[in-house]
Amino acid sequence: MPDDxxxxxxxxxxxxTRHLLDPSDLTSHCLLTWVVDGQLDREALAVAVAAVHRRHEPLQAAYRAEPTPVAQxxxxxxxxxxxxxxxxxVDAAIAALRALLAGELLVEEADVWRVAVASAGPHAVIGCVVHHIAFDxxxxxxxxxxxxxxYNAVVRGRDPASVMAAPRRLAHVHRHYVRRRADPALHARREQQRIELADVPPLRWPTEPAEAAAAGPEMIHVSLPADVRAGVRRWSAQTGANEFTVLLAEYAxxxxxxTGLRDFTIGVPVSQRHDQDLDDAIGCHTALTCIRLRGAALNGGAAGVSAVGRLFSTTRDVPFQDLIPPSGQSGEPLPPIFRTLFAVQDDTSVQLPLDDLRTTFVRQPYLDLPLDLYTELWPADDGLTLTVCFRPDTVARSCAATIAGLYEGRLRPSTTGGRP
Structure with missing residues (x-):
């Protein structure tokens, strides 16, 4: 197949598939927003957008299903x-940009991302949306x-291409993916997981009435200071588990x-950036897997960390698409194998260091969610940012707030519930 x-x-x-079934679907739209203090050079920003577009092939590709699913x-x-x-x-500018960028992206026509700007007195707000098919x-x-x-190159009178890293070819990146999928051990883990998920009970949220979701998903935002992150590192050292396993175990x-649930599944995004030369590449380098949590995996502390570590080691490389069983003879649609997601984003902070300007990244709720609730942890200076994004027509805000509050409490060093 040609490299293009x-x-x-x-x-x-x-x-x-989700896009082709409903082009107006927003569940795969990734939204970024920055508030800028100072005089933003909009012409320089437009040139910078063009330079980023030319450097990253996923942003200039058409994603098509026929005659075979490819990125061209x-x-x-x-x-x-x-x-x-x-x-x-500023709040009005953020809202206006959010509304503007909540439009369709026609990925089959190489319409993959958009960038917009609005002024609010001495401030400017930059908004960007990228389709998840080309982004993570x-x-x-x-x-x-x-x-x-x-941007900084342009305002200094330089060609931005001369200061940016060389483009990363999509075909080169795909070869990494093919090698990973060819692992012969993957088949055995896949079959083991299908058996493990065969009798998972349906997820039932607490019965408090939920609210209408006319305005889309809502988000609970919690800032966790540096001592929380330091505590997670200590727990990791004491248990011998990595930090992700500690964080997932305490979340479980x-x-x-x-929720009162003692047997449930959670979807987990797993990075596919297994090689350092992908660190500076924009693209959809992620997969989703599913983990069933019950028994000792819900205990937290050392016992929970140990149980979750064993479970996740067998699931992390098995994409959830491989776990979906064939539909039953009744023809009734099967329930989803998970309705919640948990992610620890291990990227660096989303800073936009523009010359002579002060910029602040604003983490917003997703434009839409394909499931009920999504909990994420993001790096923030020396600490962490916890977000719980949820559909208020399915999950009551009080339930989402309780999840966030209990999780925060388990992570804080002053508490004993999450100590190993």
Whole structure:
């Protein structure tokens, strides 16, 4: 196959299928927002957008299902920098940009991302949306860094291409993926997981009435200071588990306590950036797997960490698409194998260091969610940011707040519940 035609990964095929079934679907739209203090050079920003577009092939590809699912790299123009009328406040500018960027992205026509800006007094707000088929959590910091590098080059009178890293070819990246999928041990783990998930009970949320979701998903935001992160590192050293396992184990305990559930599944995004040369590449380098949590895995502390570590070691490389059983003879649709997600984003902070300007990244709720609730941890200076994003028509805000509160309590060093 020519290098400009690259087969889609399982995860990309999922996003493409969802898009083709409903082009107005927003569950795969990744939204980024920065508030800028100072005089933003909009012409320089437009040039920077074009430079980032040209560097990253996933942003200039068409994602098509026929005749075979591929990403076709095209020589398409970068998205224009869209400008909104002046807004009365920063909050109004953020809301206006959110509404603007909540439109369709026609990925089959190489319409993959958009960038817009709005002024609010002495501030400017930059908004960006990228389709998940070409993007992942790690890509946020890559895009921010490259956008700032290109912008700063322009305002200094330099060609941005001369200061940016060489382009990363999509075909080269796909070869990494093919090698991973060819692992012969994957088949055995896949069959083991299918058996493990065969009798999972349906997830039932606490019965408190939920709210209408006319405005889309809501988000609970918690800032966790440096001592929390230091405590997680200590727990990791004491248990011999990695930090992700510690964080997932304490989340499983908090989720069980908040919901009363003792047997449930959680979806977990797993990075596919197994090689360092992918660290500076924008793209969808992730897969989703599913883990069933019950018994000792809900205990937290050392016992919970040990149980969760054993479970996740057998599931982490098995994409959830491989675990979906065939539909039953009744023809009734099967329930999803998970309705919640948990992720620890291991990328660097999404900073946009523009020369002579102060910028602040604003973490917003997702434009839409394909499931009920999504809990994420993000690096923030020396600490962590915890977000619990949920559909209020399915999950009561009080339930989401209880999950966030119990989880925060288990992670804080002053508590004993999460200590190993």
């Amino acid at each position: 035609l690259v087969p889609l990964t399982d995860t990309q095929l999922l996003y493409l 790299v095209l020589d398409v123009d970068p998205p224009p920098l869209e400008e909104l009328p002046d807004q009365p406040s 959590g790690w890509s946020e910091s890559v895009l921010a860094r490259d956008l700032a590098t290109a 305990a908090a989720f069980a306590e908040a």
